[in-house]
Amino acid sequence: MRKRSEEELQRIIALCEEIEKKGADPFAVNVAHELEKLRKLLPLWRRFRELRLDAEALYRITRVIKRQEELVKFRSTNLYFDPEFMEFRLLSKSPRELADAYLRSWRPLISCQQVNLEMLRQGYMYWNSLRRISRDFTAGGKMEEMSLDKLKELRILGGDLEKRLNELLEELRDKSRGEWIEYWRFIDRGGFEERVRRAFYLSHLISMGYADMKIDPITEEIKIRYVSERLRGMGRSIPIVIGGEEDE
Amino acid sequence: MSRRIDMETKMRRAAQLLFYKHHREPGVKGWELRRSLGRGYLKAVKALDTYIQPIGLRVRIIGKEGEEIGWDVDEDSLSSARFYVVLREPLRLYDVSTAGWSIDDVAGLTIVLATIISRRGKVDRKKVEELLKEKFPEWKVETYIERYKRRGYIEEENGVLTLGWRTYAEVDIEKFLHYVVGAPTEEL
Numbered sequence: 313m314r315k316r317s318e319e320e321l322q323r324i325i326a327l328c329e330e331i332e333k334k335g336a337d338p339f340a341v342n343v344a345h346e347l348e349k350l351r352k353l354l355p356l357w358r359r360f361r362e363l364r365l366d367a368e369a370l371y372r373i374t375r376v377i378k379r380q381e382e383l384v385k386f387r388s389t390n391l392y393f394d395p396e397f398m399e400f401r402l403l404s405k406s407p408r409e410l411a412d413a414y415l416r417s418w419r420p421l422i423s424c425q426q427v428n429l430e431m432l433r434q435g436y437m438y439w440n441s442l443r444r445i446s447r448d449f450t451a452g453g454k455m456e457e458m459s460l461d462k463l464k465e466l467r468i469l470g471g472d473l474e475k476r477l478n479e480l481l482e483e484l485r486d487k488s489r490g491e492w493i494e495y496w497r498f499i500d501r502g503g504f505e506e507r508v509r510r511a512f513y514l515s516h517l518i519s520m521g522y523a524d525m526k527i528d529p530i531t532e533e534i535k536i537r538y539v540s541e542r543l544r545g546m547g548r549s550i551p552i553v554i555g556g557e558e559d560e
Numbered sequence: 561m562s563r564r565i566d567m568e569t570k571m572r573r574a575a576q577l578l579f580y581k582h583h584r585e586p587g588v589k590g591w592e593l594r595r596s597l598g599r600g601y602l603k604a605v606k607a608l609d610t611y612i613q614p615i616g617l618r619v620r621i622i623g624k625e626g627e628e629i630g631w632d633v634d635e636d637s638l639s640s641a642r643f644y645v646v647l648r649e650p651l652r653l654y655d656v657s658t659a660g661w662s663i664d665d666v667a668g669l670t671i672v673l674a675t676i677i678s679r680r681g682k683v684d685r686k687k688v689e690e691l692l693k694e695k696f697p698e699w700k701v702e703t704y705i706e707r708y709k710r711r712g713y714i715e716e717e718n719g720v721l722t723l724g725w726r727t728y729a730e731v732d733i734e735k736f737l738h739y740v741v742g743a744p745t746e747e748l
Contacts, residue, residue: 333718333720334682334683334684334720335679335680335681335682335683335684335720382680383680386680391677391733391734391737392678393678393737393741394678395675395678395679397741398674398675398678398740398741399675399678399691401740401741402670402671402674402675402691402740403691403694403695405740407663407664407667407695408653408663408667410666410667410670410671410740411653411656411663411666411667411670412653412739413670413736413739413740413742414666414667414669414670414673414731414736414739415650415651415652415653415656415666416650416735416736416739417650417731417732417733417735417736417739418650418651418730418731418736419620419646419647419648419649419650419730419731419732420646420647420651420730421586421587421644421645421646421726421729421730422579422617422645422646422647423579423580423581423586423587423645424579424580424581425581494591496592497591500595532585
């Protein structure tokens with residue numbers, strides 16, 4: 313009996329998930345009926361696992377209710393056309409008519425993609441500023457560790473590292489509250505040096521698993537967020553170029 | 561005099577930012593413009609908008625939810641919005657075909673977008689494929705969907721298609737739907 317009831321919970325969860333994932337009609341779920349089922353099953357649950365499933369089923373139903381509300385709002389807008397009617401209209405038109413309809417509402421983007429002299433000049437300056445890679449390093453020699461004094465001399469570290477990391481982590485927690493926020497906006501404080509410093513400390517927080525980062529593969533937007541539970545496991549290195557002072 | 565020069569410099573810089581493709585996606589976020597041009601960035605972008613008007617271009621601002629927004633919205637909305645330069649007038653079918661699009665290409669995209677929109681922004685890829693197969697040979701359908709994805713018009717996650725950034729940036733969705741369901745239109 314308990315097993316069958318548990319399966320019933322899983323069925324409700326799967327049904328609601330399917331609706332949400334595929335964007336199907338949320339009114340296909342009889343919310344009142346499913347809630348009544350949950351109410352009847354509740355006294356049976358004793359174990360944590362069962363209670364967790366019950367909570368998830370309830371959560372999924374509330375998501376469906378939210379989608380139902382959104383659908384009602386959507387239907388009242390100018391963007392609503394019945395999907396079946398739309399399908400009929402699409403199939404009744406010739407490719408040329410369809411193309412015309414699109415062209416009338418399409419205003420293509422204008423953008424340039426070309427190298428210019430200024431870019432070549434900057435590239436050349438960058439090339440000149442690069443240090444030669446040490447032969448020892450290319451020959452497989454050991455990489456040298458940079459001492460704390462050296463880092464202080466380079467003004468990467470300016471005092472107590474732990475304190476600065478904590479300050480930045482607190483700032484990230486306040487701004488993010490678990491939500492994804494824009495990387496560039498977060499590190500963009502003060503001048504170029506401060507920006508580099510914040511990027512440096514932030515990279516430490518991410519490496520240590522206190523913050524998370526993602527990059528949209530299409531837009532290349534970089535997002536970060538505070539994570540309440542430290543992330544573990546293998547990460548990967550992401551090089552990010554921070555613009556020079558001319559970008560100010 | 562110097563104020564005028566300053567505005568011209570800012571307008572030129574705004575043009576560089578807006579026309580030049582910095583990321584894979586063209587266009588620039590409001591806060592990026594502010595960072596580069598300073599607080600008066602909106603004036604500079606408006607001046608650019610006026611300047612490019614005679615050659616049939618305009619600046620289009622797209623909000624976080626993909627909706628077009630005006631110049632007079634609050635700073636927060638502008639900050640997170642993306643600014644693009646788009647054509648002011650529609651293209652003729654002939655112009656489009658010289659730019660590498662065939663009628664079938666455009667018609668296929670119309671079917672895909674209209675189906676996604678009419679199903680509130682999400683649709684099973686198989687459903688779209690079935691519809692496209694009604695008018696196009698099977699081998700073309702796969703190619704079309706992949707092409708629309710690559711160009712940023714649609715996105716796919718776990719077999720579900722949604723609208724891509726480019727559709728929001730380039731298409732007036734409300735007009736589009738009305739042209740699709742409306743009476744036969746005069747050819748452009």
